[in-house]
Amino acid sequence: METMRSDAAAWESYGFTAESGERKSAREILLQELGRCADPAGLSPGLKALTDYVSASHYLLVRHDASPEAGLDVVVASDWPFDMVRGIARTVGASQSRMSELEKCFSLLKPCFHHLADNVAVPRGVSREYCVIAFHVGRVRMSLLLLFPEHFILSQSKLRDVGIMTGYFASVCCEGAILRQDRDMELTDREIECLYWIAEGKTSGEIAVILGISRNTINNYITSVMRKTATKTRSEAIAWAVRHSLV
Amino acid sequence: MEIQLSAPLISEAEIRLARPPKSVRAADFVSRLQVMQTVLGAEHFAVLRLSGQGLPTARKFRLALHNWAQDVDRKADQLLGAYDAAMLAHLEASMLPLIWEGAGGNQFAVAGAELFTARLPAGVLPWSGIAFPVRLGAQGNGYVVFIGNFIAPSGDLTVDLHMQSCQILIDMLAADEKKLTPAEALSEREIACLQMAGDGCISEVIAEKMGLSVHTVNAYLGTATTKLDAVNRIQAIAKAIRLGYIT
Numbered sequence: 001m002e003t004m005r006s007d008a009a010a011w012e013s014y015g016f017t018a019e020s021g022e023r024k025s026a027r028e029i030l031l032q033e034l035g036r037c038a039d040p041a042g043l044s045p046g047l048k049a050l051t052d053y054v055s056a057s058h059y060l061l062v063r064h065d066a067s068p069e070a071g072l073d074v075v076v077a078s079d080w081p082f083d084m085v086r087g088i089a090r091t092v093g094a095s096q097s098r099m100s101e102l103e104k105c106f107s108l109l110k111p112c113f114h115h116l117a118d119n120v121a122v123p124r125g126v127s128r129e130y131c132v133i134a135f136h137v138g139r140v141r142m143s144l145l146l147l148f149p150e151h152f153i154l155s156q157s158k159l160r161d162v163g164i165m166t167g168y169f170a171s172v173c174c175e176g177a178i179l180r181q182d183r184d185m186e187l188t189d190r191e192i193e194c195l196y197w198i199a200e201g202k203t204s205g206e207i208a209v210i211l212g213i214s215r216n217t218i219n220n221y222i223t224s225v226m227r228k229t230a231t232k233t234r235s236e237a238i239a240w241a242v243r244h245s246l247v
Numbered sequence: 248m249e250i251q252l253s254a255p256l257i258s259e260a261e262i263r264l265a266r267p268p269k270s271v272r273a274a275d276f277v278s279r280l281q282v283m284q285t286v287l288g289a290e291h292f293a294v295l296r297l298s299g300q301g302l303p304t305a306r307k308f309r310l311a312l313h314n315w316a317q318d319v320d321r322k323a324d325q326l327l328g329a330y331d332a333a334m335l336a337h338l339e340a341s342m343l344p345l346i347w348e349g350a351g352g353n354q355f356a357v358a359g360a361e362l363f364t365a366r367l368p369a370g371v372l373p374w375s376g377i378a379f380p381v382r383l384g385a386q387g388n389g390y391v392v393f394i395g396n397f398i399a400p401s402g403d404l405t406v407d408l409h410m411q412s413c414q415i416l417i418d419m420l421a422a423d424e425k426k427l428t429p430a431e432a433l434s435e436r437e438i439a440c441l442q443m444a445g446d447g448c449i450s451e452v453i454a455e456k457m458g459l460s461v462h463t464v465n466a467y468l469g470t471a472t473t474k475l476d477a478v479n480r481i482q483a484i485a486k487a488i489r490l491g492y493i494t
Binding site: 025028038104106136137138139141161163164169170198199201203231233234236239242 | 401
């Protein structure tokens with residue numbers, strides 16, 4: 001009951017009825033500004049404009065579809081001090097894999113605040129807290145991590161604006177880069193079809209009947225999936241497929 | 248060209264639900280959508296949710312909520328017939344709202360932030376419209392669609408409506424999720440075994456890590472499978488990830 005009420009409150013707080021004209025025009029101006037930056041070279045100035053809109057000081061845009069071994073490849077763009085980026089890249093990956101798929105769905109576009117570890121050196125005047133907003137650009141989940149000045153409270157409604165607008169901006173700016181990455185380890189339609197039936201609890205024999213192909217062919221598909229996804233067992237391959245929302 | 252700002256609302260616009268109504272929640276969604284529809288100056292709304300898992304070709308949009316009254320079948324067929332494939336592909340690749348212009352001289356659709364919207368081919372449908380893509384993650388993805396003769400949201404309004412569209416689909420998923428939970432909760436041991444099985448461990452390895460016998464591990468996985476109403480271990484893992492028991 002409590003959660004429902006807080007949902008309603010959140011709904012009110014960013015509805016247009018409750019908003020002042022000031023935020024609206026600021027948002028319009030920001031959109032125009034982003035429009036001028038809308039090409040891959042404009043990624044940094046665009047993100048800077050988004051950062052300024054919420055009065056934050058530094059931005060870091062990461063993608064969550066990369067493998068855990070990708071290291072710094074998860075970083076799409078950043079003006080955080082490099083040592084902090086190196087430290088945070090691992091934390092971000094770990095925090096994502098701790099979340100369940102449903103939690104990920106519910107946390108979309110909700111600004112969350114986290115604390116930096118104590119051993120991280122922070123630039124003078126910057127708060128040890130940082131804000132994370134997650135969004136999806138097509139299949140790819142991305143997060144914007146913002147640093148902000150000490151003793152400063154960011155506006156929740158502006159942070160939500162930034163979530164949507166960063167999504168728009170990234171949809172335009174990162175398009176090429178994202179699609180290219182996706183094609184690398186693509187499974188074939190047949191392989192995905194097999195995965196789907198396995199996740200539904202069917203055995204190879206049953207799938208052979210459903211798809212009208214031989215049982216050995218099915219097993220070959222599965223082996224090929226396990227090779228492509230670097231998984232050791234059938235269970236792990238299915239878990240991988242569910243996590244990547246393929247089935 | 249005579250531009251009609253907002254068509255007179257059909258006085259007894261009947262609200263019907265595609266599924267048996269869940270009283271309060273459904274009414275709540277409808278009233279929110281109606282506010283959005285009014286602000287946009289549209290005539291109708293529809294919420295499309297992506298159902299069916301597995302192959303991209305096996306996924307299709309299901310009309311979850313709408314106010315098309317008696318016309319529903321024809322209009323839904325028209326909309327999906329025209330743009331189904333384009334909308335599916337767009338949801339996989341981008342977060343930008345889709346906008347289209349209907350056929351005929353009195354149709355008008357233009358967005359304030361033209362650069363941050365994607366256009367569908369014009370003149371295919373008798374009405375214009377805008378569709379906000381919402382990709383939450385593993386499930387609950389879809390579109391919130393508004394149709395009318397004159398669709399011209401400012402950039403600012405687009406951002407607002409998109410934010411609310413996201414919230415609507417998040418809340419719908421939350422409402423769904425309540426009835427998905429299995430009758431009997433999984434025990435800690437069962438969850439731990441499932442998690443390791445999903446991470447690619449075979450029973451022997453799980454037994455060693457947990458200091459149990461292989462038979463006990465298999466028994467835990469067996470009871471977990473029963474509780475999750477799955478037919479085998481692999482389906483149990485898939486379900487457990489979707490329900491958020493394991494990651």
